[in-house]
Amino acid sequence: MRNRPAAEPPTPGRPPNVLRQGQRRCDNPACTNLLEWREQRGRPPRFCSDRCRQQASADLARLQDELERVRRLEAGDVTYRQRRRLNSQRVHIEWLLSAFPRSTTDT
Numbered sequence: 231m232r233n234r235p236a237a238e239p240p241t242p243g244r245p246p247n248v249l250r251q252g253q254r255r256c257d258n259p260a261c262t263n264l265l266e267w268r269e270q271r272g273r274p275p276r277f278c279s280d281r282c283r284q285q286a287s288a289d290l291a292r293l294q295d296e297l298e299r300v301r302r303l304e305a306g307d308v309t310y311r312q313r314r315r316l317n318s319q320r321v322h323i324e325w326l327l328s329a330f331p332r333s334t335t336d337t
């Protein structure tokens with residue numbers, strides 16, 4: 231059996247899963263790309279591409295429509311079982327919506 235190096239101790243003051251300094255995630259919740267900070271004029275980009283910005287905006291609109299639809303159904307005349315299912319759907323949609331940063335709404 232080969233000798234395996236001991237696991238590296240965690241770097242003090244730097245918890246795991248923290249993005250490298252100067253980087254942040256793209257604002258599209260479905261995207262895992264990182265944005266690099268660059269000195270520049272104007273507002274720094276919050277999405278990795280126009281396509282990502284458009285996709286986030288479309289996904290957000292779709293979820294908001296779906297939330298409205300579920301809320302209308304919930305407010306209507308439904309059985310206890312239907313209400314529980316609708317409530318679960320609404321909580322699911324609200325949970326998905328919570329992943330959208332504010333920049334996806336101010337276009």
Ligand SMILES: [Zn+2]
Nearest residue numbers: 256261278282
């Ligand atoms: Zn992106």
